[in-house]
Structures are given as C-alpha cells and as structure tokens.
Amino acid sequence: MSTTATAVKAKAAKAARGSTTAAGVGAKGTWIAETVVVMLCFLWLVPTFGLLVTSFRPGDDANSTGWWNFFANPLSFTMENYSAVLTSGDSQMGKAFINSLAVAVPATIIPILIAAFAAYAFTFMEFPGRDVIFIVVVGLLVVPNQVALVPLSVLFQNWGIQGQFVTVWLAHTGFGMPLAVYILRNYMATLPKSVIESATIDGASHFQTFWRLIIPMSVPALASFAIFQFLWVWNDLLVALIFLGQGDNMVMTISLAGMLGSRGNNWQLLTSGAFLSMLLPLVVFFSLQRFFIRGMTAGAVKG
Amino acid sequence: MAEKISLALVAVVVGVLGAMAVYWVLNKLVELLPTKWEQRFKPFAFLLPALGAITMFLIYPAFTTVYASLFNDDSSVFVGLKNYQRLFTNDVFLSSLLNNVLWIVFVPALCVIFGLLVAVLADRLSPTKEKVAKSIIFLPMAISMVGASTIWKLVYEFKPAASPQIGLLNQLLVTFGGQPQTWLQFEDFSFNTFLLMIVYIWTSVGYSMVLLSAAIKGVPVDTIEAGRIDGATERKIFFQIIVPQAWPTVIVVFITVLIGVMKVFDIVYAMTNGNFNTDVIGNAFYNAMFTDLDRGKASAIVVVLMVAIIPVLVYQVRQFREQEANR
Numbered sequence: 001m002s003t004t005a006t007a008v009k010a011k012a013a014k015a016a017r018g019s020t021t022a023a024g025v026g027a028k029g030t031w032i033a034e035t036v037v038v039m040l041c042f043l044w045l046v047p048t049f050g051l052l053v054t055s056f057r058p059g060d061d062a063n064s065t066g067w068w069n070f071f072a073n074p075l076s077f078t079m080e081n082y083s084a085v086l087t088s089g090d091s092q093m094g095k096a097f098i099n100s101l102a103v104a105v106p107a108t109i110i111p112i113l114i115a116a117f118a119a120y121a122f123t124f125m126e127f128p129g130r131d132v133i134f135i136v137v138v139g140l141l142v143v144p145n146q147v148a149l150v151p152l153s154v155l156f157q158n159w160g161i162q163g164q165f166v167t168v169w170l171a172h173t174g175f176g177m178p179l180a181v182y183i184l185r186n187y188m189a190t191l192p193k194s195v196i197e198s199a200t201i202d203g204a205s206h207f208q209t210f211w212r213l214i215i216p217m218s219v220p221a222l223a224s225f226a227i228f229q230f231l232w233v234w235n236d237l238l239v240a241l242i243f244l245g246q247g248d249n250m251v252m253t254i255s256l257a258g259m260l261g262s263r264g265n266n267w268q269l270l271t272s273g274a275f276l277s278m279l280l281p282l283v284v285f286f287s288l289q290r291f292f293i294r295g296m297t298a299g300a301v302k303g
Numbered sequence: 304m305a306e307k308i309s310l311a312l313v314a315v316v317v318g319v320l321g322a323m324a325v326y327w328v329l330n331k332l333v334e335l336l337p338t339k340w341e342q343r344f345k346p347f348a349f350l351l352p353a354l355g356a357i358t359m360f361l362i363y364p365a366f367t368t369v370y371a372s373l374f375n376d377d378s379s380v381f382v383g384l385k386n387y388q389r390l391f392t393n394d395v396f397l398s399s400l401l402n403n404v405l406w407i408v409f410v411p412a413l414c415v416i417f418g419l420l421v422a423v424l425a426d427r428l429s430p431t432k433e434k435v436a437k438s439i440i441f442l443p444m445a446i447s448m449v450g451a452s453t454i455w456k457l458v459y460e461f462k463p464a465a466s467p468q469i470g471l472l473n474q475l476l477v478t479f480g481g482q483p484q485t486w487l488q489f490e491d492f493s494f495n496t497f498l499l500m501i502v503y504i505w506t507s508v509g510y511s512m513v514l515l516s517a518a519i520k521g522v523p524v525d526t527i528e529a530g531r532i533d534g535a536t537e538r539k540i541f542f543q544i545i546v547p548q549a550w551p552t553v554i555v556v557f558i559t560v561l562i563g564v565m566k567v568f569d570i571v572y573a574m575t576n577g578n579f580n581t582d583v584i585g586n587a588f589y590n591a592m593f594t595d596l597d598r599g600k601a602s603a604i605v606v607v608l609m610v611a612i613i614p615v616l617v618y619q620v621r622q623f624r625e626q627e628a629n630r
Contacts, residue, residue, distance in 0.1 A: 030427050030428070033424040033425075033427040033428065034427075034428060034432070036420075036424055037421065037424050037425055037428060037432075037436045038436075040420075040421060040436075040440065041435075041436050041439040041440065044439055044440055044442070044443070044505065044508075045439055045442075046471070047454045047455060047457070047458050047471070047505070048442070048443070048446075048454055050454075050457060050458065050471060051453065051454045051457055054457065062469070063469065064466070064467065064469070065467045065469060066467060066468055066469045066470075066471070066474050067457075067469070068474075069467075098307050098308060098311075099307065101308075101311060102307050102308070102310060102311035102314070105311055105314075105315055106311065106314040106315050106318050109315055109318065109319055110318040110319065110322060111356075113319060113322045113323070114322060114352045114353050114356060115353055117326060117349045117350070117352065117353065118349060118350050118352075118353030118354070120349060121346045121347075121349035121350045122350075125345065125346040125349070126346075127343070127346035127347065130346075133350075133354070135620055135623065135624070137357070138619060138620055138623045139616050139619065139620050140357065140361055140362075141619065142562050142612055142615050142616050142619050143361065143365065143609070143612065143616070144562075144565070144566040144605075144608060144609070144612065145566075146566060146585065146588055146605045146608060147361070147364060147365040147368050147605050147608075147609055148360055148361055148364035148365065148368070149364075149592070149605075150364075150367075150368055150371060150592060150598055150601055150602050150605070151363070151364035151367040151368055151371065152360065152364055154378075154598075155364075165310070165311075165314065166314075169314065169318070170356075170360060171360060173356050173360070174356045174357060174359065174360020174361050175360065175361065177353055177356050177357050177360075177361075178357065178361070181353060205330075205334075206345060206349070207326075207327075207330045210349075231444075231445060234447070235446070235447030235448065235449075235450075236447075237447070237448065237449050237568070237569045237572070237573075238568050238569065238585075238589070241589075242589075242592075242593075253447050253449045253450075253569075256447075256449050256450065256453060256573075257449050257452075257569075257572065257573045260449070260452065260453060260456065260573050260574075261573075261576070267457065267460075267469065270453055270457075271453070271457065273453075274449075274450050274453035274454065277447060277449070277450055278445070278446050278447070278450045281445040281446065281447070282442070282445050282446070284445070285442075285444070285445035286438075286445075289438070289441075293513055296510070296513055296514060297513065297514060297517040
C-alpha cells in the first residue's frame with residue numbers, strides 16, 4: 001500500500017464519518033470528545049509548562065513557592081539560571097551540549113550508511129542464507145542493549161579507548177543496526193522492482209544502482225530513521241553513562257541526572273538545565289514531525 | 304570547545320567517507336573476481352560492515368555475557384551457577400523482579416488504552432484541532448527519560464506542611480485539605496512505583512496514539528457503513544468493527560512498549576535510584592556493575608532479562624514470517 005493511497009483513503013474515511021456525524025448521531029458526541037481531548041492535552045502540557053516557568057524564576061522564589069505564583073509577579077522573570085547552568089559549576093551544560101552533539105551526529109550518520117547497503121543486499125540481491133540472516137536481524141530487534149554493555153566496556157578498556165566518543169559511536173552503530181536494516185529493507189521492498197531491472201538491463205552495476213537510484217528513492221525512510229536514531233542517541237542515558245561517564249566528555253543526560261541526584265534543592269538550575277537538554281530534540285521533532293510520523297506508521301501499520 | 308566541534312566534524316567526515324571508501328574498495332575487490340564468483344560474493348560485500356557491527360557489538364557480547372555470568376566479580380574464578388543462586392535468594396533482587404512484573408502488567412496496557420482513547424476522540428475533531436491535540440500528546444516523545452523525570456520530580460516535590468508547596472500534586476492535596484506527602488517514598492501498594500510508571504506512560508502514549516490513529520483511519524469505510532445500515536450503535540461499531548480491524552496494530556504497540564518497559568532504567572535511576580522499594584532489573588544491573596563492581600552478578604542479571612525476553616523474541620519472529628508469507 002503506498003503512502004498516498006493510505007492518505008487518500010484516510011481522508012475519505014474521515015469525510016464519510018464526518019458527514020454521518022453531521023447528519024445525526026451527534027453534535028453532542030463531538031462536544032464531549034472535544035472536552036475530553038482538551039482536558040487530556042491540558043494534563044499532558046501542565047508538567048512541562050511548570051518546568052519551563054520555574055526555569056525563569058529567581059532561585060529563592062523557585063525553591064520556596066510554587067511556579068504558579070510566578071503569574072502574580074511576572075516581573076521577577078530572569079535569565080540568570082540559564083547563564084549559571086550553561087557555564088559554571090560541575091554541570092556545565094554548555095560543554096555537555098557540545099558533547100551531546102559530538103556523540104549524536106556521527107552516531108546517526110554512520111549507521112544509516114552501513115544499514116542502507118545491507119538493506120539493499122537483503123532486498124535486491126539473491127544469496128544463500130538471506131532469509132535466515134534477516135530473521136536473525138528481526139530477532140535482534142527485541143534484544144536489550146544491556147546484554148552487550150559488560151563485555152563491551154571490558155573490550156574498550158583493553159583497547160584503551162574507554163571514555164572517548166568513539167566508544168559510543170561504535171556502540172550505537174551496533175545497537176541501532178537491526179532497526180535501521182529492518183526499516184530500510186521494509187521500505188526498499190515497496191519500491192518498484194521494474195526500475196531496478198531496467199537499470200540492470202542498461203548495464204548498471206549494483207553499486208551504481210544503489211547510489212543513483214535506490215538512495216534517492218529511499219530519502220523518506222532514510223530521513224525518518226535518521227530522526228529516530230538522533231533522538232534515541234541524544235536522549236540515551238545508559239550507554240553514555242557506561243562508556244563516557246561523568247568526565248570531560250559527559251553528555252547532557254548524564255549532567256542532568258547528576259544534578260537530579262546532587263542538587264535536588266536547586267530547582268531553578270535543574271529546570272533550566274532540563275529545558276536546555278530538551279531544546280534541540282524538540283526543534284528537530286517539530287520541524288521534522290511529518291517524516292517521523294510517516295516512518296513510524298509505514299513500518300508498523302501493515303496488518 | 305572548538306576542539307570538540309572540530310573533532311565531531313572530523314568524525315562525521317572521516318566516518319562517512321571512510322565507510323564509503325570501505326564499500327568502494329570491497330566492491331572493486333569483488334569485481335576483480337571472475338564473474339561467477341563476483342555474483343556470489345557481491346551481496347556479502349554489501350552486507351559485511353552491517354553484519355560485522357551486529358556481530359561485534361551485539362551477538363558476540365551477548366554470548367560473553369552468558370559466559371561471564373558463570374564467573375566471579377572480576378571474571379577470574381569460575382563459580383558455576385552461584386551468581387544466579389545469590390540473585391534468587393536475595394530479597395532486594397526479588398522485589399525488583401516483582402516491580403518489573405508490575406511495570407509489565409500495567410504500562411503497555413495503559414499506553415494502548417490511552418493511545419486508543421486519544422486517537423478515537425481526536426478523530427472526531429476538525430482537522431486543525433486534531434493536529435494540534437496530537438502534537439501536544441506526542442510532544443513528550445521528544446523528551447529524554449531523564450528530562451521527563453525532572454519534569455515529574457517537580458510535580459511530586461514535597462515541602463513540609465508549614466511551608467508553601469512547590470510540587471503540583473502536594474499543592475492540590477493541600478488545597479483540598481490534605482497533608483503533603485513524600486510521594487516518591489510512599490511504598491504502600493507500590494504506590495511510588497505507579498508514580499514512576501506515570502512518567503513512562505506520559506512519554507509513550509504519543510507513540511501509541513500515532514500508530515493506532517493511522518490504523519483506525521485505515522479501516523475501510525464500507526465496513527463501517529455496512530454496520531450503520533444494519534443499525535449498529537456507535538459503540539458496537541467501535542468494538543466490533545473498528546477495533547478488530549486495528550487489532551494487529553494494537554499488538555504491535557503493545558509489544559513495542561512491553562520491550563521498552565522490560566528494560567526500563569532511566570526513570571528509576573534518575574528519580575529514586577531504586578530506593579524505597581522501586582528498583583527494577585535495569586537499574587539493578589547498573590548498580591551491580593558500577594556500585595558493587597561485580598561483573599558476574601551484573602551479567603547474571605542481564606541473562607535473567609534475556610531469558611524473560613525470549614518469548615517476545617519468538618513471537619516477533621513468528622509474526623514477521625507470517626507477514627512475509629502474505630507479502
């Protein structure tokens with residue numbers, strides 16, 4: 001089923017249902033639905049909103065009165081917490097931000113390239129053991145990362161690279177690979193075989209077909225996996241905690257978790273630190289939401 | 304700082320160009336072979352780096368973990384099944400297993416139910432309102448579990464009754480005449496574990512909603528129309544026509560959340576570090592490795608987790624084969 005077909009169908013389904021609603025069953029039904037949805041949205045937003053408001057309050061206020069008191073005295077607004085949490089203390093969110101970028105960008109791009117080649121082989125090439133190998137990949141989708149952490153940390157120690165960025169790049173390349181191969185292969189399987197066949201007849205090698213045809217045609221799937229992997233790596237705590245720790249290369253999630261443990265009473269710093277750590281994922285998420293959702297639904301809604 | 308940025312940039316360039324070069328070289332090498340062999344080896348040239356990464360960073364460590372679970376804390380002395388024996392006679396570990404069971408029983412089901420609820424209700428709104436509502440519910444998905452923990456720790460924050468509350472939950476309680484509680488230490492009925500679950504559900508309902516919403520919209524209109532013509536009520540149409548057709552997606556969502564919940568770590572680590580009887584396997588593993596510095600115990604905990612996941616794995620593979628057969 002192609003994406004456009006699904007969309008058209010969805011619209012038709014909605015229109016049909018909408019028309020019957022208007023015809024009779026109920027303006028009342030819609031009214032109730034609207035109220036419940038508004039309530040749920042309110043519930044979902046308030047905690048984050050409280051965090052955001054607290055991050056702009058002076059320390060004394062933030063730790064002695066609730067954030068809802070801010071609106072009684074909005075002039076107390078301050079940016080000091082942000083400058084404090086960015087540059088000073090053991091948290092140093094500014095440095096952690098750069099570290100998170102240094103971890104997440106390579107750990108997103110490298111696995112995609114590797115997975116795309118593998119997905120191509122699984123989709124368009126014949127070789128013995130193809131189905132068995134792919135089933136192993138599918139099985140590995142559910143295997144938790146924890147299984148690899150003890151041996152890998154020993155391995156990285158022996159190699160003398162413990163605590164360096166390259167450890168998390170390697171680990172995330174391995175951990176993200178099954179999902180990447182799975183998503184890309186499922187997408188490539190929907191591409192018209194005839195295009196590839198005619199390319200082969202025209203004398204194109206697999207290598208050329210891959211770069212000139214399949215990669216450009218797979219951009220939606222590549223983009224949606226890239227967003228997945230980026231958010232996953234940026235938001236990851238466990239892998240970073242084990243391979244990078246709290247040293248010079250500490251990422252934002254570690255820094256924030258450390259503050260939660262040690263500075264439980266500095267809510268102005270905790271909240272501004274937390275908001276800083278969410279800023280980039282939220283921007284990525286909202287600007288690329290369409291790709292993200294399309295990727296998610298294309299993979300799963302098959303039936 | 305500039306050094307780090309340039310290091311990251313170099314890594315991206317070297318990593319990407321390096322990977323491309325590897326493929327180019329592999330491709331060239333294979334092309335040097337006689338045509339028959341070239342045909343035979345080319346797929347493996349394309350596969351090699353991916354399979355290498357999976358083997359090196361996932362499969363091989365899984366086996367060494369099983370092996371290490373039979374050894375002592377620094378992997379120097381063989382101890383047989385002693386680590387497992389220690390785990391299953393240890394009350395702290397057993398209670399963390401029990402907590403994991405609670406997570407498994409409640410979180411996936413609640414995520415499906417809330418996701419379905421939002422998907423169905425939002426479907427009845429105008430397109431613009433639907434889009435806004437969905438974005439709001441979906442938003443926490445972009446937030447890290449640590450960030451979500453910070454957000455909710457503020458909601459659960461406790462101040463003595465004499466001073467003003469800064470946590471929303473206690474403020475509500477005080478407003479209605481109650482006494483403020485130290486919520487995260489409230490162990491009766493595992494209440495604090497449920498408070499941690501709320502954080503997980505809050506971040507995951509968006510995912511569940513998006514998938515279920517797509518599934519519901521994909522239900523063919525004629526089946527709904529047929530139900531209407533036969534005089535079925537809205538409720539009947541929902542439970543007997545829409546839900547059965549969206550059922551495969553319900554299962555997918557359930558399994559995905561289930562897998563995530565079995566290895567839950569961040570929320571527990573950040574909010575309670577497993578204290579006050581909230582520990583789970585994921586956090587017990589981390590503490591065995593970094594607090595107790597006991598490789599044998601940590602490995603044994605992971606093996607327990609792996610064994611627990613095997614049924615899900617079998618199901619996943621079977622499901623996939625069925626899907627392929629229908630392709």
